[in-house]
Amino acid sequence: LPPPAARLPYVPQVSPMALLGKVTATTFALERPRCVFDGHADASDAVWLAVAFANASAAFRNPQCRAEVPPYKELLAARSYMTLETAAAAYSCSAPSPAALRVGGDTACGDQGTQDPCNGPLPSPGPYRVKFLLMGCGGPKAETRWSEPILLRTALSPSTIEAAPARPGSALVVTASILASLGAALAAAVLGALGVRGSLCHQGLGTGAFTRSSYRTHHIPPA
């Protein structure tokens, strides 16, 4: 009976780097596990990523050989699959490390003629839990702990966006009321001026050079 897989204390997690696309609706990006498998891995071993729905992770059984690895297309039926088969040397301390491990980035997965295991987009928002599994020729040699549940994004419909124009700004209200009162004041002034003109005519007030001379007649009764 092969020895059970050694449990490593490493907990996989979503990449802590500032990446805007680290969790999308169908993919997520994991932190690359450096130096985790050194001391357990031989040159010929491969590290797999096991992805399971969060409520199915407890029921996951490590496959005993490569042929038993659950493929991507069985995800919905088996509630888990394994992917991202990589040589163990790629995760060693001395290996150069690219940014993150993207799960779900291969959109050709699931097409006719593509080989499973592959890294297809995840069909639902999850939540999912992942763990790394070091597989040798004789079966699993080491495994990490399960990660915390990873929930993918759910997009809202654009019809939920309130596109109604905002309430008129206060500057607009102030301006409109100033203009309206200016207009009203002018209208009032015109009416007032028309009225005053009427009475001015009667009183006959002169205002200097631009009036024609006004004649004041006194009626002198005959003595």
Next chain:
Amino acid sequence: MAKSDDCVHILQGLLVFGNVVIGMCGIALTAECIYVVSNPHGAYPLLKATENSDIHAAAWIGIFVGLALFALSILGIIAVIKASRTLLLVYIILMLITFAFEMASSITAATHQDSLTPNVFMKQMLERYQKSEPNNNSDNELTKTWDELMRQNHCCGVNGPSDWQEYTSAFRSTHSDADYPWPRACCVLDAKGLPVNLDGCKLGVSGYYNSNGCYDAISGPVNAHAWGVAWFGFAILCWTFCVLLGTMFYWSGIEY
């Protein structure tokens, strides 16, 4: 009486000066509104798609109001110098009508500026960008405008690339989320128009994608036009108000 003589002359001088300023402002308003009408900025198709062309109505009114102000200012100068009651009355009435029109134009331009919120553009972008069966030319134009906008201004979406993640869209229904978390135009492109680092762009590694939103690039020119028409109009109206008050005072002092 010499004192009231001087008074009258000062008043006439002020009114003539006021009318000269109105005339010049009228010409400036006409020129500015012709510029707004004939010089659409790059984001104009987006504006047309919102079916909110108030700014154009306001600008057209502004053109005619400007010409009217210029003509009326000349009439006003003649009327003040000749001290003719009929001419001044005609001037005042026509100026009041022009005042009302300019008020309408100014308020329309200001409301237009207020009504263009980011949500308006975001909804339009999500529903129509890269729509797979374009109903009409305006969908194609909208897609082309957005692509140009994103490439030239190095921006993405309205508030940022996360717009494409937070909402489903016409784009999302034809482009898978795994391959296109956001459109290719959001990636930093090289001279040939191809992404510099496609994986970096998909992951959102800074430096390989445009992280700013395009709202500033859209609203900048739109607001500049609206501001020009609305607030310049408002300034002219305030000045015209003073000149008209003075003219009415002058008019009521003239005797037959």
